[in-house]
Amino acid sequence: xxxxxxxxxxxxxxDFFRVQWLTFGLSAFAMVASVVLILTMxxxxxxxxxxxxxxxxxxxxxFNVAEYREALNALELGDVSITEVFDPTSGGDEHVxxxxxxxxEGVGSVSQxxxxxxxxxxxxxxxxxRFTAVDSVGPKVSSELIKTALYAVGAATLGxxxxxxxxxxxxxxxxxxVALVHDILLTVGLFALLxxxxxxxxxxxxxxxLGYSVNDTVVVFDRLRENLIxxxxxxxxxVMNLTVNETLSRTVMTALTTAIALTSMLIFGGDVLRDFxxxxxxxxxxxCYSSVYVAKNIVLWLxxxxxxxxxxxxxxxxxxxxxEQP
Amino acid sequence: xxxxxxxxRILIVGLTLLGLALAAPNLFYKRVELHNDAVKAIExxxxxxxxxxxxxxxxxxxxPSGLVNLGLDLRGGAHLLGEVRVADVYKARMDALWPEVRNxxxxxxxxxxxxRRLPAEDGVLKLEIGNADQMxxxxxxxxxxxxxxxxxxxxxxxxxxxxxxxxxITVQLSDAEKAATDQRTVQQSLEIIRRRVDxxxxxxxxxxxxxxxxxxxxxxxxxxxxxxxxxxxTTAKLTFNPVVAIGSDAAARIEPGQxxxxxxxxxxxxxxxxxxxxxxxxxxxxxxxxxxxxGQPSVDFRFNPSGARKFGDFTAANVxxxxxxxxxxxxxxxxxxxxxxxxxxxxxSGSMGYDEANRLAVLLRAGALPAKMDFLEERTIGPELGQDxxxxxxxxxxxxxxxxxxxxxxxYGLFGVFASVSVIVNVILILAAMSVLGATMTLPGIAGIxxxxxxxxxANVIIFERIREELRAKKKVVRxxxxxxxxxxxxxxxxxxxxxxxxxxxxxxxxxPVKGFAVTMTIxxxxxxxxxxxxxxxxxxxxxxxxxxxELIL
Numbered sequence: 001x002x003x004x005x006x007x008x009x010x011x012x013x014x015d016f017f018r019v020q021w022l023t024f025g026l027s028a029f030a031m032v033a034s035v036v037l038i039l040t041m042x043x044x045x046x047x048x049x050x051x052x053x054x055x056x057x058x059x060x061x062x063f064n065v066a067e068y069r070e071a072l073n074a075l076e077l078g079d080v081s082i083t084e085v086f087d088p089t090s091g092g093d094e095h096v097x098x099x100x101x102x103x104x105e106g107v108g109s110v111s112q113x114x115x116x117x118x119x120x121x122x123x124x125x126x127x128x129x130r131f132t133a134v135d136s137v138g139p140k141v142s143s144e145l146i147k148t149a150l151y152a153v154g155a156a157t158l159g160x161x162x163x164x165x166x167x168x169x170x171x172x173x174x175x176x177x178v179a180l181v182h183d184i185l186l187t188v189g190l191f192a193l194l195x196x197x198x199x200x201x202x203x204x205x206x207x208x209x210l211g212y213s214v215n216d217t218v219v220v221f222d223r224l225r226e227n228l229i230x231x232x233x234x235x236x237x238x239v240m241n242l243t244v245n246e247t248l249s250r251t252v253m254t255a256l257t258t259a260i261a262l263t264s265m266l267i268f269g270g271d272v273l274r275d276f277x278x279x280x281x282x283x284x285x286x287x288c289y290s291s292v293y294v295a296k297n298i299v300l301w302l303x304x305x306x307x308x309x310x311x312x313x314x315x316x317x318x319x320x321x322x323x324e325q326p
Numbered sequence: 327x328x329x330x331x332x333x334x335r336i337l338i339v340g341l342t343l344l345g346l347a348l349a350a351p352n353l354f355y356k357r358v359e360l361h362n363d364a365v366k367a368i369e370x371x372x373x374x375x376x377x378x379x380x381x382x383x384x385x386x387x388x389x390p391s392g393l394v395n396l397g398l399d400l401r402g403g404a405h406l407l408g409e410v411r412v413a414d415v416y417k418a419r420m421d422a423l424w425p426e427v428r429n430x431x432x433x434x435x436x437x438x439x440x441x442r443r444l445p446a447e448d449g450v451l452k453l454e455i456g457n458a459d460q461m462x463x464x465x466x467x468x469x470x471x472x473x474x475x476x477x478x479x480x481x482x483x484x485x486x487x488x489x490x491x492x493x494x495i496t497v498q499l500s501d502a503e504k505a506a507t508d509q510r511t512v513q514q515s516l517e518i519i520r521r522r523v524d525x526x527x528x529x530x531x532x533x534x535x536x537x538x539x540x541x542x543x544x545x546x547x548x549x550x551x552x553x554x555x556x557x558x559x560t561t562a563k564l565t566f567n568p569v570v571a572i573g574s575d576a577a578a579r580i581e582p583g584q585x586x587x588x589x590x591x592x593x594x595x596x597x598x599x600x601x602x603x604x605x606x607x608x609x610x611x612x613x614x615x616x617x618x619x620x621g622q623p624s625v626d627f628r629f630n631p632s633g634a635r636k637f638g639d640f641t642a643a644n645v646x647x648x649x650x651x652x653x654x655x656x657x658x659x660x661x662x663x664x665x666x667x668x669x670x671x672x673x674x675s676g677s678m679g680y681d682e683a684n685r686l687a688v689l690l691r692a693g694a695l696p697a698k699m700d701f702l703e704e705r706t707i708g709p710e711l712g713q714d715x716x717x718x719x720x721x722x723x724x725x726x727x728x729x730x731x732x733x734x735x736x737x738y739g740l741f742g743v744f745a746s747v748s749v750i751v752n753v754i755l756i757l758a759a760m761s762v763l764g765a766t767m768t769l770p771g772i773a774g775i776x777x778x779x780x781x782x783x784x785a786n787v788i789i790f791e792r793i794r795e796e797l798r799a800k801k802k803v804v805r806x807x808x809x810x811x812x813x814x815x816x817x818x819x820x821x822x823x824x825x826x827x828x829x830x831x832x833x834x835x836x837x838x839p840v841k842g843f844a845v846t847m848t849i850x851x852x853x854x855x856x857x858x859x860x861x862x863x864x865x866x867x868x869x870x871x872x873x874x875x876x877e878l879i880l
């Protein structure tokens with residue numbers, strides 16, 4: 001078994017900082033674009049965050065949105081959306097639809113009576129229909145869920161920041177956190193762009209992405225720290241390039257195995273988790289990019305701005321001052 | 327790094343084998359489940375039916391029988407999140423306090439003057455006394471009803487907050503007492519819901535408190551959230567009230583402080599009752615069906631000391647009068663008091679059958695919910711969807727594993743095989759750990775495992791890439807491997823600690839699916855560190871010792 005699949009050749013000497021302004025511009029643009037997208041298009045909040053009721057229907061008969069809509073319009077439920085769910089793994093005999101009913105005035109979720117009416121009306125249209133899942137969330141909980149979700153993402157970021165600060169230097173933790181914010185923004189931006197359903201599971205995906213992205217960044221940082229001690233006279237920018245080249249093979253390899261696993265989940269895992277998987281897959285791609293192009297750049301700039309020789313009792317940090325003109 | 331003591335080797339292999347054994351029952355999920363249910367049923371009832379014995383024989387009893395607990399999204403069932411209206415209890419407490427305070431103050435009418443209850447918001451008792459200059463005395467009397475609080479957090483405080491202003495006294499529960507009451511109300515609701523759900527006998531319902539005043543109820547295998555709601559009931563409290571009059575007029579004229587309630591048994595019969603109850607169901611300790619001295623069905627009950635005192639005083643003063651047992655704003659029975667019932671135990675007898683006596687006893691024993699519940703979240707997952715999700719999850723997990731294994735072997739050859747074995751053992755260990763801990767597997771949990779398959783190789787990749795580098799630096803094979811492992815260690819630790827932080831945050835701040843995912847992720851982290859560092863290393867060492875390779879292509 002002498003054959004070895006090597007996607008990244010042995011001794012790469014890519015200058016990652018040659019295009020740093022381009023990548024920086026790209027990242028900045030993507031982040032701004034994400035914010036704009038989130039603000040203008042808004043997020044397609046699921047009932048976890050918006051309150052309301054979703055009904056999942058399955059039928060062996062063909063599904064016709066117009067008929068469903070007509071049947072439901074008669075009930076005057078207000079904000080109703082009907083979407084067909086495509087599932088490549090099921091044969092042609094399974095037609096799945098999601099019906100979402102917004103919150104009605106006063107009452108948190110749709111009342112049981114209304115729900116029974118909905119089911120009866122749909123049974124009229126299609127006697128074969130089955131209701132495989134019904135979810136109902138009141139507005140009181142949904143607003144709290146948003147709050148705890150934000151807390152969770154914030155707390156995780158702080159925790160990670162603190163750990164990196166303790167293990168490395170504050171510049172590293174700033175770099176890692178900027179990369180994190182970058183990844184989270186871009187993921188949320190994608191959700192706004194594609195109008196994917198944003199619910200509790202999406203938050204889980206964001207937190208996982210966060211863990212994954214920082215994991216990736218930390219491995220690079222770890223090697224960077226090692227190289228900083230090893231090559232005391234090399235300019236910071238060169239040490240960084242060397243480090244990324246050394247760890248590139250691992251970065252790509254791990255990103256690929258994770259992507260392989262997620263892709264199989266995306267294709268064969270059914271539709272219930274699809275948006276969740278998309279969020280994680282995108283997070284892995286963005287996280288991989290940000291650990292190569294975002295986190296270190298921040299460290300480089302911070303390291304440049306602040307002369308490390310004045311910054312605490314580091315072992316002979318003077319060579320880094322040479323990196324002042326990158 | 328490359329020397330491992332024999333006992334450590336045994337430990338690593340032993341843990342792996344133990345994991346295999348503990349995960350094994352999940353391969354035969356249905357059979358093991360039947361076995362476990364049968365064992366439980368036989369233990370509970372002591373009766374061995376042929377079916378139960380057959381079910382029990384489906385799985386050898388010496389094998390581990392722990393199973394991964396399937397979440398609702400995989401098994402199907404209903405999920406409810408209810409909020410207990412804890413403030414209901416404040417109102418009930420104040421309403422119950424009023425007659426007692428009134429009587430105590432009335433005893434000193436000469437000095438205090440007239441006493442009147444003023445309208446006030448729920449949970450507040452507002453009184454007006456005739457002689458404002460005697461306020462100090464009035465407050466002293468009211469204070470007599472306040473008890474020092476004994477809980478740790480409220481120690482040194484009183485149960486009632488009393489405020490005097492001119493001629494009015496405002497009484498309400500103190501904050502410490504409110505907190506204690508809230509906790510009690512929620513605990514009581516939990517207990518009652520648990521009993522009711524248990525009576526239906528579905529498997530392993532989850533009933534737990536969430537936050538201050540919320541209760542999460544998850545019952546697998548139940549058809550809909552609506553069914554579950556009906557089962558729990560949203561009933562108000564059970565009370566014993568004095569009867570003022572009995573008639574057939576639903577719109578009978580009543581005085582303030584009285585209510586008209588219908589009879590549960592006889593249509594068209596209405597009772598006029600005093601609104602404030604003598605005793606409420608929460609003061610009951612026990613209720614059992616029995617027979618009275620005439621051999622007629624009855625219900626024997628027992629109150630706690632405070633309930634006993636109140637019930638004793640009331641019955642002593644009202645012999646020959648009926649009193650009403652009210653549940654859900656309906657009078658379920660209105661027996662006549664024959665004797666003063668002292669000592670806290672009594673008997674409800676009258677025109678009832680044995681079934682009725684039994685039902686009444688169950689109702690009294692289980693009690694009604696002490697306060698109403700609002701349902702904030704309801705979810706129903708059909709069993710077919712659950713099965714679909716399991717199938718899809720299993721399929722994607724298998725494909726993911728095969729693809730990752732193929733890629734690892736293509737990239738690292740024999741070392742890729744070692745890493746792959748580790749990854750597969752890793753998945754098995756996750757299942758084993760979840761079976762032992764009784765952790766719940768949810769749909770996002772499956773996604774977590776699939777993701778773990780992807781990232782579990784990371785530690786191995788870090789090590790292998792490091793070994794490659796050492797080999798490129800023309801180090802000897804053994805040396806390269808040794809250095810590779812030790813150099814990679816700090817990166818592996820940092821990487822895993824940061825992921826662990828994310829998982830811990832999810833666990834502590836999250837609920838439902840978030841928590842489930844965090845559990846799987848944490849377990850996956852621990853097992854992947856074990857397999858990637860110990861198991862892979864052990865395999866490599868075995869290979870080194872047997873082959874003593876001069877060169878290594880990696």
